[in-house]
Amino acid sequence: MSANVFYALEEEISYLPSRSTEVRKALKKLREIDALKEKTTYTPEELEKLSKEAYWKSILDPPDTKKQEEDERKAKQYKRHMEKEAKRASRLAAEEERLKKERDARIKREEERLKKERDARIKREEEQMRRNAERQRAEEDRRRIHDEQMRRELEEKHRDARFRQTYVNEFRSAMSVYKTPDRAFRKLSLKYHPDKNPENRDQAEKIQKILGEIRDQFTHNV
Numbered sequence: 001m002s003a004n005v006f007y008a009l010e011e012e013i014s015y016l017p018s019r020s021t022e023v024r025k026a027l028k029k030l031r032e033i034d035a036l037k038e039k040t041t042y043t044p045e046e047l048e049k050l051s052k053e054a055y056w057k058s059i060l061d062p063p064d065t066k067k068q069e070e071d072e073r074k075a076k077q078y079k080r081h082m083e084k085e086a087k088r089a090s091r092l093a094a095e096e097e098r099l100k101k102e103r104d105a106r107i108k109r110e111e112e113r114l115k116k117e118r119d120a121r122i123k124r125e126e127e128q129m130r131r132n133a134e135r136q137r138a139e140e141d142r143r144r145i146h147d148e149q150m151r152r153e154l155e156e157k158h159r160d161a162r163f164r165q166t167y168v169n170e171f172r173s174a175m176s177v178y179k180t181p182d183r184a185f186r187k188l189s190l191k192y193h194p195d196k197n198p199e200n201r202d203q204a205e206k207i208q209k210i211l212g213e214i215r216d217q218f219t220h221n222v
Helices: 003-015 017-037 044-051 053-060 065-178 181-191 198-221
Strands: none
Touching: 065 181, 065 198, 181 198
């Protein structure tokens, strides 16, 4: 503590007489501390005085309140700035989260739409394949029925032809005996008359018709 400090202290005393006692005490304490600093060994009381040096310095040389206030103001300003930055970062994070949710929802809707379209397309293709298979089966059934019908008709024609040929041969044999188609027809007609074949009248009538056609054929040939 230099003489200039003491001079400032004396000026403060002259302007602040109400604090003169406190300042004089501080000045006395500082002089005692300066004297103690020149020693190499200390008593407990002297160590206690030295430990209070900072306290007495603050009385003699009080801190710069303007600088402290400026530091506090800057600290408050920095705190407000950091709070604003934190709020801004929070808003940005919330906005980013909202955009992410919207993007995820949009991607999900697009995936669902594509899945629905794909399922609908697969369903249409399966339905088309099923209809094609049904048409093919129906066509095969119609072709099979037609083939069976043609085969039955052909077999029936062959059977009728064999059946007719049987009676043509018999009519020819009767012609060799009775010489004329009318006499051969009468003999065979009596043989196969429905009244003589009551158990199978339909077949007898059919034979009668066939014999009539054979007679007409032989009559024209004669």
